[in-house]
Amino acid sequence: MNDTATGAPADVGVLGGGRMGAGIAHAFLLAGSRVTVVERDADAAGAASARVLESVATSVARGTADDEQSAIAARFAASTEVGDFAGCDLVVEAVPEDLELKIDALTRVEAVLAPGAALASNTSSISIDQLAALLDRPSRFVGLHFFNPVPASSLVEIVRGEATDGLLVEQARAWVHAIGKTPIVVADAPGFASSRLGVALGLEAIRMLEDGVASAEDIDAAMSLGYKHPVGPLRLTDIVGLDVRLGIAEYLSNTLGERFAPPALLRRMVAEGKLGRKTGEGFYLWDAP
Numbered sequence: 001m002n003d004t005a006t007g008a009p010a011d012v013g014v015l016g017g018g019r020m021g022a023g024i025a026h027a028f029l030l031a032g033s034r035v036t037v038v039e040r041d042a043d044a045a046g047a048a049s050a051r052v053l054e055s056v057a058t059s060v061a062r063g064t065a066d067d068e069q070s071a072i073a074a075r076f077a078a079s080t081e082v083g084d085f086a087g088c089d090l091v092v093e094a095v096p097e098d099l100e101l102k103i104d105a106l107t108r109v110e111a112v113l114a115p116g117a118a119l120a121s122n123t124s125s126i127s128i129d130q131l132a133a134l135l136d137r138p139s140r141f142v143g144l145h146f147f148n149p150v151p152a153s154s155l156v157e158i159v160r161g162e163a164t165d166g167l168l169v170e171q172a173r174a175w176v177h178a179i180g181k182t183p184i185v186v187a188d189a190p191g192f193a194s195s196r197l198g199v200a201l202g203l204e205a206i207r208m209l210e211d212g213v214a215s216a217e218d219i220d221a222a223m224s225l226g227y228k229h230p231v232g233p234l235r236l237t238d239i240v241g242l243d244v245r246l247g248i249a250e251y252l253s254n255t256l257g258e259r260f261a262p263p264a265l266l267r268r269m270v271a272e273g274k275l276g277r278k279t280g281e282g283f284y285l286w287d288a289p
């Protein structure tokens with residue numbers, strides 16, 4: 001296993017260069033890694049490449065990158081061949097949140113990796129053990145849950161599956177520090193740590209609004225001013241999307257129990273198309289989607 005001077009892996013692969021994959025590629029490039037993004041077709045690879053190089057350019061312009069744009073770009077490649085991951089120390093899968101798609105992608109990537117290489121998934125809700133079930137080397141598989149937008153988010157949840165090697169967890173912890181972020185290690189439980197706590201607070205805030213306890217503004221102020229949260233739970237639900245939150249609440253209520261049951265108000269607003277910032281209306285009115 002090779003690391004760069006910063007302690008990041010020397011060769012990193014990212015499968016899927018969409019919103020999250022491009023951000024993950026950006027993070028490792030800035031830490032000195034060589035990064036290969038593999039996409040499903042040439043058009044998507046071109047779009048992923050543009051996304052990554054644009055966000056690198058932003059960091060260079062802001063003075064937050066140690067290297068020149070050309071030096072960073074020289075360490076980056078985008079392709080459509082999973083075989084290009086062959087020499088990677090770590091591959092992070094960031095394809096859409098679909099179990100079948102992820103299992104297919106992960107098994108194809110594992111087949112080209114060296115036995116000691118690490119394989120990770122950026123899944124935000126699928127069980128790491130479920131994904132590991134069809135892998136040949138589940139001990140080398142771990143969850144690396146980045147947050148959106150990756151360049152501005154300092155947290156990474158390391159999700160330890162039943163079969164994940166303890167040494168890989170430590171290695172992942174060091175890699176997360178090397179890219180300038182803070183790791184937390186969580187067991188493979190529904191919602192991990194972040195979604196479970198965040199959604200619990202958001203759902204209770206919606207129930208309080210439903211019960212007429214206070215206005216949306218005042219419920220949010222209770223948390224932003226009283227508890228120093230950067231954004232109140234209802235405004236945050238608007239930003240994330242009410243449909244996204246409803247989906248997570250349904251999943252958590254099925255796996256963890258009734259306490260995560262979606263409030264009627266949330267269901268009604270989603271049915272009415274009031275999805276938050278992206279539709280211009282949620283618990284607040286938003287200027288532009």
Ligand SMILES: NC(=O)c1ccc[n+]([C@@H]2O[C@H](COP(=O)([O-])OP(=O)(O)OC[C@H]3O[C@@H](n4cnc5c(N)ncnc54)[C@H](O)[C@@H]3O)[C@@H](O)[C@H]2O)c1
Pocket residue numbers: 015016017018019020021038039040044048094095096097098105122123124125145146147148
């Ligand atoms: N968006 C978020 O806020 C967020 C936050 C944390 C985690 N996640 C997780 O990250 C993952 C990716 O989410 P996203 O928001 O970046 O999605 P996205 O749709 O922006 O990107 C997915 C990318 O995967 C590519 N892709 C699809 N099939 C592929 C294949 N077979 N091989 C290679 N590439 C393929 C697509 O072309 C696309 O570029 C999901 O598991 C999601 O749950 C998302």
